[in-house]
Amino acid sequence: MEVEEERRLMAEGADLFNAGRFFDCHEVWEDVWNAQPPSERQFLQGLIQIAVGCEHFNRGNLRGAISLLDRGLRKIKKYGGRHRGVRLAQLERDAGAALDAIRMVETRQAPGTSVRLPTVDFDPEAFVPAAGL
Numbered sequence: 001m002e003v004e005e006e007r008r009l010m011a012e013g014a015d016l017f018n019a020g021r022f023f024d025c026h027e028v029w030e031d032v033w034n035a036q037p038p039s040e041r042q043f044l045q046g047l048i049q050i051a052v053g054c055e056h057f058n059r060g061n062l063r064g065a066i067s068l069l070d071r072g073l074r075k076i077k078k079y080g081g082r083h084r085g086v087r088l089a090q091l092e093r094d095a096g097a098a099l100d101a102i103r104m105v106e107t108r109q110a111p112g113t114s115v116r117l118p119t120v121d122f123d124p125e126a127f128v129p130a131a132g133l
Contacts, residue, residue, distance in 0.1 A: 001035035003129045010085065013047075014122035022055035040130040043083060046075030047120070050095050054117045057098075062106040069099040085127035086120060094118035 001009075009032045016025035026048050033044035049072030056064035073095055081089035095118040104110035 001032070006032055006035070006129055007085075007124055007127045010127060011122055011124050013051075014086075014120040017051055017054075017120045020054075020058070020117070022051045022058065025051045026055070036130050040084075042075045043079050046072045046079075047086070047091075048072070049075065050091070050118065053095075054098070057102055057115065057117065062102055065102050066099065066106065069095055069102070073099065082126070084130075085123045085125075087123070090121050091118055 009028055013025045013028040013032070016022075016028060029044055029048050029051065033041060033048060036044055049068045051072075053065045053068030053070075053072060056062075056068060073092060076083075076088050076092060079088055081087070094116075098115055098117050101110060101115040105112050105115060
């Protein structure tokens, strides 16, 4: 995959994520994931799992949301506070808070309206293609 195409798809995925179009985001980022070397696949897989976890929450599947958010968070933690233009520290904090809130909803300790789903802060200027790592 060409660098500019990868950057464009990462930005498009972040825009879709931030618009709450989590399934569409997952589809776009999956195209990027397929072109990654093994060392970078976990990074994209973590982002995708967080997106799909948010989609599960929106569809009322709390168990699926919890499982995927948890797995995605564990994967992105391996990449530090910022990786390839994605501000992972912010995503980890916000997705972790959403995960905690969804667990409270699942146990009926809080209403579903208490959940604030995360956003993705992607800086195209800070993007580094996998080949440049």
